[in-house]
Amino acid sequence: MSHMKHNINRRKFLGLFGGGCCSILMPSCATVPITERKQLSLIPEATINRQAAAAYENFRSKTKLITTGSQLKEIKEIGKKMENAVSAFFLNKGEKDPTANFGWDYILVDNDKVVNAWCMPGGKIAVYTGLLKVTKNTDALSIVMGHEIAHAVARHSVERASQAMTINIGTAVADIFTGGAVSQARNQVGNTTGMDIYRIGIMNPFGRKQETEADYLGLIFSSLSGYDIRESVKLWERMAERNKGKEPPVFLSTHPSSTKRIENLENWITEVILKYPPIST
Numbered sequence: 001m002s003h004m005k006h007n008i009n010r011r012k013f014l015g016l017f018g019g020g021c022c023s024i025l026m027p028s029c030a031t032v033p034i035t036e037r038k039q040l041s042l043i044p045e046a047t048i049n050r051q052a053a054a055a056y057e058n059f060r061s062k063t064k065l066i067t068t069g070s071q072l073k074e075i076k077e078i079g080k081k082m083e084n085a086v087s088a089f090f091l092n093k094g095e096k097d098p099t100a101n102f103g104w105d106y107i108l109v110d111n112d113k114v115v116n117a118w119c120m121p122g123g124k125i126a127v128y129t130g131l132l133k134v135t136k137n138t139d140a141l142s143i144v145m146g147h148e149i150a151h152a153v154a155r156h157s158v159e160r161a162s163q164a165m166t167i168n169i170g171t172a173v174a175d176i177f178t179g180g181a182v183s184q185a186r187n188q189v190g191n192t193t194g195m196d197i198y199r200i201g202i203m204n205p206f207g208r209k210q211e212t213e214a215d216y217l218g219l220i221f222s223s224l225s226g227y228d229i230r231e232s233v234k235l236w237e238r239m240a241e242r243n244k245g246k247e248p249p250v251f252l253s254t255h256p257s258s259t260k261r262i263e264n265l266e267n268w269i270t271e272v273i274l275k276y277p278p279i280s281t
């Protein structure tokens with residue numbers, strides 16, 4: 001345990017989350033709320049949200065769902081608190097509410113084998129029953145939901161789709177936006193593993209930055225909603241225990257390794273609790 005004081009400030013975030021677009025060309029750029037990271041945004045958010053809503057309806061109609069009971073009720077209660085807290089936070093700051101156009105919805109998928117949850121752009125959220133066996137309590141579930149909601153609030157899907165567009169144009173163009181990260185990552189991974197990064201998913205380097213950002217913003221949303229975010233460390237410890245021996249090497253995973261993730265959370269928790277206390281809505 002380090003006894004260094006960890007100050008969360010803008011510069012540190014830009015160090016951790018920074019990079020990306022907005023250099024010389026700046027074709028279309030957005031800023032992630034709170035972290036202020038610049039992101040590529042070539043596609044209108046409304047377009048992505050419309051596509052997501054259609055995909056969500058399709059998923060709903062084809063999936064075995066649990067539509068009553070205390071587990072679904074709890075998911076909806078956490079969600080409602082978070083919706084209100086996020087909106088109130090931005091309104092109090094006099095900023096535009098990034099969720100103003102969301103059409104929030106929650107489903108509980110009846111599948112004990114899948115330890116997962118997701119939030120589609122525009123606020124369509126699914127939790128799998130398998131996840132509830134690991135979260136075990138309301139605070140931990142709020143951490144996962146906060147993380148998923150953060151992906152939507154930070155418009156990570158718009159960003160990924162925009163990056164995919166530039167990669168279709170060509171790596172050279174993509175590299176203009178990423179400061180050479182694509183070529184660098186491709187060569188590094190290629191040289192050590194003999195694999196072509198295109199085959200394991202060229203988006204992974206961006207994906208991991210987004211995952212770390214979602215962890216951070218998720219803690220904030222959970223804290224604003226009145227949950228005990230210290231539970232996040234215990235949650236990821238339980239998750240790591242469950243995945244023992246199965247954890248992929250960090251460079252092949254879009255999620256940070258659990259060690260790195262827990263280290264980040266420990267650095268953030270105290271200051272998030274102080275800076276983002278429960279908000280009255």
Ligand SMILES: [Zn+2]
Pocket residue numbers: 147148151211214
């Ligand atoms: Zn994530």
